Amino acid sequence: MKNLLPISDIKKLENLDIRYMPGNPRSYRLDLGKGVLNLEGREQVTKPGETFKVIPIAFRCLQDGLFGQPEKKWCEVYFVNEDGHIGVFMFHGFSVQNLSEAARDLFYEKRGLCEVQWTVNLEKKVNKQGQSYFMAFFDFKPLPKKELEKQRLLIQDIEATYFHIYRSDTMEAKTLFAENYSTHLEPTRAEIEAEKERETALLTEFTPKEERKAA
Numbered sequence: 001m002k003n004l005l006p007i008s009d010i011k012k013l014e015n016l017d018i019r020y021m022p023g024n025p026r027s028y029r030l031d032l033g034k035g036v037l038n039l040e041g042r043e044q045v046t047k048p049g050e051t052f053k054v055i056p057i058a059f060r061c062l063q064d065g066l067f068g069q070p071e072k073k074w075c076e077v078y079f080v081n082e083d084g085h086i087g088v089f090m091f092h093g094f095s096v097q098n099l100s101e102a103a104r105d106l107f108y109e110k111r112g113l114c115e116v117q118w119t120v121n122l123e124k125k126v127n128k129q130g131q132s133y134f135m136a137f138f139d140f141k142p143l144p145k146k147e148l149e150k151q152r153l154l155i156q157d158i159e160a161t162y163f164h165i166y167r168s169d170t171m172e173a174k175t176l177f178a179e180n181y182s183t184h185l186e187p188t189r190a191e192i193e194a195e196k197e198r199e200t201a202l203l204t205e206f207t208p209k210e211e212r213k214a215a
Contacts (some may be wrong), residue, residue: 003083004045008053008117010147013154016084020158022184023168025078026087030095035122035134037089049134051121054079055143057086057155058165058180059113061096064173073176075099077118078165086158088167095136102138114155114179115148116140155180 007013029041035048046052058078065071074092081087103113119139126132143151158165159180166183175181 003081004039004043005082006052006054006079006087007082008055010055010143010150012082013080013150016080018080018084018086018154018158018161020086020162020165022162022164023166023171025165025167026081026085027167028087028089030089030091030120030136032091032093032095032122032134032136035124039087049122049124051119054118054120055116055151056114056118056179057151057158058178060166060178060181061176062170062173063176064170066170066173074170074173076167076170076181078181080154086165090170091136098135098137102140106140109142111140111142112179113140115151116142 027040028045029038031038031041036044036050037046037052038044054077056077056079058076060076060078061073062076063071063073066074069092072092073096074090075096076088076090078086078088106113106116117140119141121137121139122134123137124132125135142148164182164184164186165180168183171183171185
């Protein structure tokens with residue numbers, strides 16, 4: 001169904017009613033055994049091996065033994081789908097390494113993973129036992145200035161309404177890197193900014209006028 005696809009065009013965010021149950025985004029699965037993106041392991045969203053695009057609103061790299069598997073690195077990609085629902089898909093293994101290598105240029109260009117449009121390419125591979133599987137590879141396209149501004153406003157609106165973007169069943173895993181991700185156990189961005197302003201005001205109040213003039 002088309003409305004289950006991740007939004008890859010900022011224009012589609014206009015007049016969209018965002019729906020999100022904090023800690024319980026719609027759970028997608030990037031099934032690299034079949035090479036598809038599906039919803040909750042049951043509703044196929046893309047065709048096998050089909051490339052898809054996404055503009056993340058939050059991202060997290062974590063390390064833990066999840067879902068009965070040995071400890072490994074995982075990535076969580078949070079996004080808005082075409083029906084206005086906040087969802088998340090995860091992947092691990094070589095695909096995490098591929099993402100890290102692809103994102104290296106973004107680091108030097110001072111761009112975040114939530115400031116670009118991702119293209120997720122699923123390439124078919126065959127292991128030594130002759131079994132086929134898919135591996136994810138990534139390309140990034142910087143958002144134009146106006147679209148980037150809309151993306152930032154969207155994230156601010158989501159944080160103002162729902163406070164945190166996370167999934168509760170993985171929140172206890174060790175976070176290695178994150179963008180726009182936080183849980184209900186952490187202060188909100190607004191609370192952090194308010195605390196900074198309070199500290200600045202107190203510092204100003206108790207700093208002698210002579211020192212303030214010199215500064």
